[in-house]
Amino acid sequence: MVETTLVTPAETHRPNRIKWGAIGDHTILILGALLMMLPPLLALTTASHDAVTIHREGLQLTLGDDLGKNFRTAMFDKGGFTQTVDGMLMLMNSFILGIGFAVGKIVISMMAAYAIVYFRLRFATLAFWVIFTTLLLPLEVRILPSYEAIQKLGLTNTYTGLIVPLIASATGTFFFRQFFMSVPEELAEAARIDGAGPWTFFVDILIPLSKTMIAAIFIIMFVFGWNQYLWPTLITTDEGFFTLVRGIKQIVLSYTDSQIPEHGQALALAIVAMIPPVLVVVFFQNWFVKGLTESDK
Amino acid sequence: MAQVSLEGIRKVYPNGFRAVQTTSFTIQDGEFVVLVGPSGCGKSTLLRMIAGLEEITEGVLKIGDRVVNDVDPADRDIAMVFQNYALYPHMTVRKNIGYGLKNRGTPAAAIDAKVQDAARMLNLTEYLDRKPAQLSGGQRQRVAMGRAVVRDPALFLFDEPLSNLDAKLRNQMRIEIKALQRRLGTTAVYVTHDQVEAMTMADRIIVLNEGRIEQIGTPSEIYHNPASTFVASFMGAPPMNLIKAELDQQSVRINGCRDLIHAPQSFDGPVTLGIRPEDVEVDEQGLVSFHVDILEELGAHRLLHGRIANQPFSVMLGKDDAAQVGETKINLKPEALRLFDRETGLRL
Ligand SMILES: Nc1ncnc2c1ncn2[C@@H]1O[C@H](COP(=O)(O)OP(=O)(O)O)[C@@H](O)[C@H]1O
Numbered sequence: 001m002v003e004t005t006l007v008t009p010a011e012t013h014r015p016n017r018i019k020w021g022a023i024g025d026h027t028i029l030i031l032g033a034l035l036m037m038l039p040p041l042l043a044l045t046t047a048s049h050d051a052v053t054i055h056r057e058g059l060q061l062t063l064g065d066d067l068g069k070n071f072r073t074a075m076f077d078k079g080g081f082t083q084t085v086d087g088m089l090m091l092m093n094s095f096i097l098g099i100g101f102a103v104g105k106i107v108i109s110m111m112a113a114y115a116i117v118y119f120r121l122r123f124a125t126l127a128f129w130v131i132f133t134t135l136l137l138p139l140e141v142r143i144l145p146s147y148e149a150i151q152k153l154g155l156t157n158t159y160t161g162l163i164v165p166l167i168a169s170a171t172g173t174f175f176f177r178q179f180f181m182s183v184p185e186e187l188a189e190a191a192r193i194d195g196a197g198p199w200t201f202f203v204d205i206l207i208p209l210s211k212t213m214i215a216a217i218f219i220i221m222f223v224f225g226w227n228q229y230l231w232p233t234l235i236t237t238d239e240g241f242f243t244l245v246r247g248i249k250q251i252v253l254s255y256t257d258s259q260i261p262e263h264g265q266a267l268a269l270a271i272v273a274m275i276p277p278v279l280v281v282v283f284f285q286n287w288f289v290k291g292l293t294e295s296d297k
Numbered sequence: 298m299a300q301v302s303l304e305g306i307r308k309v310y311p312n313g314f315r316a317v318q319t320t321s322f323t324i325q326d327g328e329f330v331v332l333v334g335p336s337g338c339g340k341s342t343l344l345r346m347i348a349g350l351e352e353i354t355e356g357v358l359k360i361g362d363r364v365v366n367d368v369d370p371a372d373r374d375i376a377m378v379f380q381n382y383a384l385y386p387h388m389t390v391r392k393n394i395g396y397g398l399k400n401r402g403t404p405a406a407a408i409d410a411k412v413q414d415a416a417r418m419l420n421l422t423e424y425l426d427r428k429p430a431q432l433s434g435g436q437r438q439r440v441a442m443g444r445a446v447v448r449d450p451a452l453f454l455f456d457e458p459l460s461n462l463d464a465k466l467r468n469q470m471r472i473e474i475k476a477l478q479r480r481l482g483t484t485a486v487y488v489t490h491d492q493v494e495a496m497t498m499a500d501r502i503i504v505l506n507e508g509r510i511e512q513i514g515t516p517s518e519i520y521h522n523p524a525s526t527f528v529a530s531f532m533g534a535p536p537m538n539l540i541k542a543e544l545d546q547q548s549v550r551i552n553g554c555r556d557l558i559h560a561p562q563s564f565d566g567p568v569t570l571g572i573r574p575e576d577v578e579v580d581e582q583g584l585v586s587f588h589v590d591i592l593e594e595l596g597a598h599r600l601l602h603g604r605i606a607n608q609p610f611s612v613m614l615g616k617d618d619a620a621q622v623g624e625t626k627i628n629l630k631p632e633a634l635r636l637f638d639r640e641t642g643l644r645l
C-alpha cells in the first residue's frame with residue numbers, strides 16, 4: 001500500500017500486480033492486532049456469565065446472559081467492607097488521579113523547563129542534569145521515604161497525598177526543554193521589545209506554541225497516572241479513595257463471605273478501567289503524533 | 298525621532314570574545330545608517346547593544362538625550378526587524394502587529410485603528426486575519442515591518458531583514474523600506490553583509506571589520522575614497538583592483554617594470570595601488586600590458602578578468618566597447634588611482 005515507485009507511462013497500462021510485500025505486512029499486522037485484542041475480548045465474554053459458571057469452567061469464549069447485570073452491579077452497587085463504594089466512585093477517583101497527575105506533571109515540568117531554558121541561571125545546565133538523573137530513581141526505589149514523608153505530613157488518604165508526590169517529572173521537563181530550545185531565540189527577543197515580561201511571554205507565546213506538545217504529554221501522563229497501582233495502594237487505606245485499578249482486586253476479596261468470588265464483576269470493572277485511556281488515545285492520536293514529531297513554530 | 302550616540306562602546310562576550318572594539322559615532326535624527334561588513338564582524342552585536350538585547354560592556358549609549366545603557370528594550374522606544382522575522386506563529390497578522398501596543402495598555406479601539414493604518418501602508422489589509430504560515434516570504438517581511446512601524450518608535454533597527462528573500466523581492470523591498478523610512482522620517486540603523494544594500498539604502502555607511510570601524514561615510518565617499526584596502530575590496534561589485542607596486546616619488550613601478558604612470562601623490566617605497574575597474578581604458582597605445590583570461594558579458598557592460606604583472610586585475614567596459622581574450626594594453630586614469638600603505642592597508 002505504501003509503495004511509492006516512479007510510475008512511467010508504459011507501466012500505467014499494465015494491470016495492477018499483486019503486491020506480495022503488502023500482503024505479508026498486513027498479515028503480520030492483523031495477527032498482531034488479533035493477539036492484542038484477545039484478552040479484552042475474553043474479559044468481555046467471560047464477564048457475561050455468572051460467578052458460578054466462571055468459577056467452575058474458567059474463561060468463557062461465548063456470550064452469556066449476565067453481561068448487563070455484572071456491569072450494573074460492579075458500577076452501581078455499594079460494596080467493599082464499608083458498603084459505601086461503588087464503581088462510579090472509583091471511576092471518579094481514577095479520573096481525579098489521572099487528570100491531576102497529568103496536569104500536575106505538565107505544569108511543573110513546563111515551569112522547570114522555562115526556567116532552565118530562558119533565564120540565564122548560573123547552574124541551569126547542572127540543575128537540568130540533576131533533574132534528569134532522577135529518572136534513575138523512580139517511585140519504586142524511593143517508595144519508603146516518600147511514604148514516610150507523606151505520612152508525617154498527615155496526607156495519607158487525601159487526593160493531595162495521592163497526586164503531589166508523583167508529579168515531579170524528569171521526562172516532561174526534558175521534552176519541554178528540548179521543545180523550548182527549538183523555539184527561535186528571536187521570538188523571545190521580539191516579545192521583549194514588544195513589551196512582554198517573562199510571565200506574559202510564557203502565557204501569550206510559549207504556552208500556545210506548546211499546545212501539541214502539551215496534548216501529547218497529557219495523553220502519556222494521563223494513561224500513566226490512570227494505571228498507577230503501587231502508590232495508591234500504599235497511601236490510601238480508606239475505600240473512599242480507591243481507584244478502579246485497585247477496586248478490581250477489592251471486589252474479588254470483599255465478596256467472599258461464604259460465596260465464590262464475583263469474577264464477572266471484576267472483569268466488568270477491568271473493562272471499564274480500560275476504556276478511558278483507550279478513548280483518550282483514540283481521540284487525541286493526531287495531536288499526539290504531531291506533538292512528538294513536528295512543531296508548529 | 299531621535300539622535301543616537303555611541304560613546305566608547307565596547308563588547309566583550311562572557312566567554313572573553315571581543316566582538317566590538319571601542320567605537321564612537323553619532324547617528325543624526327532621521328538618518329538611515331547602514332552597518333556593513335563580512336559575517337562575524339560584530340554588526341549584530343552592535344545593533345543588539347543598541348536594542349538592549351545585549352549588555353554593553355563599556356561605554357555610553359544615548360537615544361535622544363537619554364542614557365539607555367540600563368534601560369529595558371521595551372522602554373527604549375525602538376522597534377526591531379529580525380532576519381527570520383520572528384513573527385508569533387500562532388497569532389494572526391492583526392494580533393502580531395498589535396501585540397506591542399496591547400502590552401503597553403493601548404485601548405483596543407486605538408490598537409485596531411493603528412493596525413489598520415499600518416496594514417494599509419504595507420498593503421497587508423487583506424491578509425490581516427491570516428497566520429504567518431499562510432503568507433509568502435515577502436508578506437511575512439511586511440508583517441515584521443508592520444510590527445515595527447505601528448508603534449511609531451524613535452528608532453528602527455534592522456538586522457539583515459532581506460536576507461531570506463529571493464533576489465527580485467529583495468530589490469523591491471529594499472526600495473520599499475527606504476521609501477517608508479523617508480516618509481516616516483524615523484531614524485534607522487540597518488545591518489547587512491550585502492554591500493549593494495548598503496550602497497543603495499544608506500545615507501551614511503559604517504564599514505565594520507573584525508569588530509572595528511574601518512570607515513564611516515556617505516556611499517559615494519566610501520566608493521570613491523575608501524579608507525583602507527579592506528573597504529576598497531569589500532565595497533563595490535566588482536571590487537576595486539588592488540595591485541602591489543613601488544612608488545618612487547610620483548612614478549609608479551609595477552613588478553619591476555617602470556610604467557609611465559603618474560601617481561596623484563608623492564611617496565617612496567612599497568604601496569598597494571587601487572583603481573576601480575571602470576577607471577581603466579583599453580588602449581592599443583596604452584602603457585600597461587594586461588592579459589585577459591575571461592570575458593564576462595553583463596548586458597549593460599562587460600568585465601574583463603585577467604592579470605597585469607601576474608596580479609589579478611579586472612576591467613569594466615561599456616557594452617559597445619570591443620574586447621577579446623588575450624594580450625592587450627590599458628591605461629589607468631591617474632586621477633582615479635588610490636594609494637594604500639602596503640603594510641597597514643591604510644590610505645596614504
Ligand atoms: N553570545 C556570544 N558569545 C560569544 N561570542 C559571540 C556571541 N554572539 C556572537 N559571538 C561572536 O561575536 C562575533 C560577532 O558576532 P555577530 O555580531 O553576530 O556578527 P555579524 O556581523 O555576523 O552579525 C562572532 O565572531 C560571533 O562568533
Ligand SMILES: [Mg+2]
Pocket residue numbers: 340341342
Ligand atoms: Mg548578524
